Amino acid sequence: MEFRDLRGLTGVTITPYDIDGAAPGEHLGLPSASATLVVDLADGLVLSSESTRGTTAFRCCLAGMHLRPVTIHHDGSQHGVQLALSPTAVRAILGMPFGELTGEMIELSQVNTDFARRLHEQLAHARPAGRTQVCASALAAIAADTTPAFDAQTAWDVIARRRGQVTVAELVELSGWSARYLTKLFVAEFGVGPKQAARLARFDAARAALESGLPAAAVAADYGYADQPHMSREFTELTGFAPGALLARRAAEFSPANER
Structure with missing residues (x-):
């Protein structure tokens, strides 16, 4: 929930x-x-x-x-x-x-x-x-009545809302800051830069789309990858598995004992 x-x-x-x-x-x-x-x-x-x-x-x-x-x-x-x-x-x-x-x-x-x-x-x-x-x-x-630094959180919210399909240059334009200053604030609050955060957000969204049954080529196109091989490389770097192998691995997890 x-x-x-x-x-x-x-x-x-x-x-x-x-x-x-x-x-x-x-x-x-x-x-x-x-x-x-x-x-x-x-x-x-x-x-x-x-x-x-x-x-x-x-x-x-x-x-x-x-x-x-x-x-x-x-x-x-x-x-x-x-x-x-x-x-x-x-x-x-x-x-x-x-x-x-x-x-x-x-x-x-x-x-x-x-x-x-x-x-x-x-x-x-x-x-x-x-x-x-x-x-x-x-x-x-x-829950405390505190929130993260507003400007860093705003950048995060843009990344989350756009499912990682945003560049640092676009965030710079939205914030009005330099890329260096934006990245400094972002890293101080979240521990990684905006580019890495966007990469993970895009991976999250693409993985969920693949697991829902959408074709890999369509997912690559809809979620901002240059092409299907680009998406495959990203999945492999992040998880050690290409998209198809990752889905197969996850589908086999927690299989009934009598199936092994």
Whole structure:
């Protein structure tokens, strides 16, 4: 469920999940223009990445925007709630710039111990059908009346609204600043430059379009890639998989145990 305006929060998506009966395996956590908060209600969310040694188990995993995938290791079942958080939401909920989380995977308790404890306890006692509302109420209760720097946020909003199909030159024209100054403000707030943010936003939108069944050639044309090979190169650089291979990989994740 998506909440576009929850006591000042924008761009919050809450997705409860319950998976049972799948074969043990791995699930890709893809690059995203959002921060991600996963509250695990089972035995821990087990993650690994290209930049870490071994695996780490999380109870409430807070991950910033990242440019490479992470791997979720599972035993065939997963239970919890995943929240996608926009920069505005991160600032409102946690009182920190979005950029401080970029590339990070940490326990929510490292930022706010009390909120992490209360959120986990409330979700653990909630019925599956009530988890979305529990999260919404918890976010509303903690949301601060602060917002990111207006001008940097405005640039982000343009990128999000246009699904990454905007150039730095266009943002410069809209802002009236130099490219250097715009990039400095943007990086200070979000941890990456506007070009990288636009790249991730476009990838998010294109991936969703492909997963909805649209042809790759049409997606490449509609989502601002020069051509289909250009889109394929971008997907490969971000995920390690070409579009078709990525869709096949994701479709095979969490397949029933008796199918393997």
